[in-house]
Amino acid sequence: MRIAIPNETGRTETYELVARPLPAGDYSRAFNRRVFSAAHVVVDPFTQSNPGSDAPIDWDATMAFRHHLHSLGLGIAEAMDTAQRGMGLDWKGALELIRRTKSELPDALVYSGTGTDHLDPKDVRSLDDVDRAYANQIEAVQAAGSDVILMASRALAASAKGSQDYVRVYRKALALCDRPVILHWLGDMFDPALAGYWGGANFDEAMETCLEIIGENAAKVDGIKISLLDKDKEIRMRRLLPPGVKMYTGDDFNYPELISGDDVGFSDALLGIFDPLASAAAFAMSQLASGDKQGFHQTLDPTVPLARTIFRSPTQFYKTGVVFLAWLNGFQQHFIMLNGNQAMRPLPYFSEVFKLADQCGVLRDPDLAIHRFKQFLAIYGVEGNA
Template sequence: MLNLPTPDHRLEPYALSGEPLVPRAPALPLTRTAFAAAHVVSDPLRERDPWVGAPAVDWENTLRFRHWLWDQGLGLAEAMDTAQRGMGTDWPTARELIARTMREAKAHPLRPRVACGAGTDQHPPEALRDEAAIVAAYAEQMEAIEAEGGQVILMATRALPAIGADVETYARVYGRLLEQAAEPVILHWLGEMFDPALSGYWGTRDVAAASDAVLAIIAAHRDKVDGIKISLLDQAHEEAFRARLPEGVRLYTGDDFNYAPLIEGDGRHHSHALLGAFAAIAPAASQALEALARGDVATYHALLEPTVPLSREIFKAPTRFYKAGIAFLAWLNGAQSHFVMPGGFQSSREITHYAALYRLADRARLLARPDLAEDRMGLLLKLHGLG
């Protein structure tokens, strides 16, 4: 039992329930495509000046976590914002991450799907002041991903809002990128709650007009679009948007608050998943999707419903700090041996947040090794003078 801090400045005893889910592979093929967006682990023995320059990646722990996801039948969204792209992880590091991950994925017995983020972050903002420069930057990263055998995710870039791009500019830029893609890609609509610099993406701050704009891009390049990931935390918008997609184009939910009903669907349409939350709740996600594939909706909801309060706490405002919670849970579960993140990002959340995650993960049956989780939570409490 540990004495955990509460938001009202008290210490409260808490004992783990001791009824965790056992991580395992699904027993049958899933009916939803599910990508978990994974984070990057720093090497504490090699890290120097963590707030300056590229991180020293702990490759053993970083890849171990990816195997932990794959072993449970999940796909991987690699080198995305969850991996701190633009927040500590630069393009050379991301490129090495993609190469290493793809080698591991090709050798994995389940042959997992891996989609990788292509952006423009190899150049400083002042070098991305026109369409040609932005297209060239994207193209360089797309080619690197395709050379490694990964599927391309065209991540939302800060460069387009920075130059005041309008709807027509987005259509031209994305049109050129889709034309040159070797295989169908996944588009990426990340809301400003995840990154304030992406406000007004698709050329307008009006969400309805932005929806029309991106749907027009998809319709014009239907054969080059596998799907679109939407992270706006708006269930009604996502349901209306996916109903307008062309036949065969997937909606990959990035809604870390409402994923359960969105993935289940409404009987006519459903969402697939490309979620940072799935990296945090992998056993429940995998086993819930297995239940859904069996037609056992009751078990699907029984497994996922307790994870929603956990995910809402992980992704609470300021939402962009959610990565710390995912790394924290990986550490508690033994999927990595320490809790050190690029840029010292583990300090982006307060101790009461980590205490809340500990309680909520336990209630969602997501602390696979209770003794280890209690020991590591105790260490963190001592670090904060609470042990």
């Protein structure tokens, strides 16, 4: 199986596919790590979208993908940045998404993004505004029956005068939560508006504040997901967490090593990359749970080059690669995204994603993937026949 694809120079080269998808059959869903996939949304390309209008979501395709994740034994991290939260999916659309997921999948493990994104940072007059915004979303998400991922707040980042403002706001927000939540430390490589989060001048100061919040509210904290793309920082913080508080890796560059763990401990997983890698992730986690650590690494380690390509700088546009693979793999009938984000990567990026996905076995139907990639290339005036 061959295809002609453009490289970084703009010239086409012949690529011969490996065409060996990873196993998709039966295996144990009893994992020894808690594993969430942060799931994307599928756009309805036939619905007009104007500034201020509802996000045009294809609900059937969006929910079908969540059924797929649940069937693999994965938890669903709903309405997160992978779903373009804050980049096309507003709070109204996010809440509808959360309600539908909990209604259609009542037995699934679902934690949902809960933040302050309906509050424009420019409208904040005091921290009380941030408190009310968090309270509004916490109440709505819990009423929908979902557990909470307490997302980082752009409004808080813009208005906090120092670390103790974070301590105060999180204390109030956590007091409103009925069940232990997952905190989310999202680095500025994912969202530049969150630079300096926790009020620290550097990682150590920020971590100290975050650990203070967790320590003071440990009964309300199931764990923390950190997305800093730095395994050493994650491991350092993991070793300082109070007993019973989980570290959820959000490191889309180093996840196999962090999930596998070391002599001191391991990370659970809450990853955007486990959307396009869902089948590989589930298979690898079943191997790890059975004691086959070597098999776990043999399955998951080869996916790392693909993940690093999808999440390369500017990292906030990683969703483009995620949805591209969802289309190639037949989970949706088009490659259109909210706010036109399908156009946020250059053509050679898609060529590299295609090749790396094939090489690590995550193109589940290579014939379909080739057919669709040729359709994609034709838009750019490239003939894909080798």
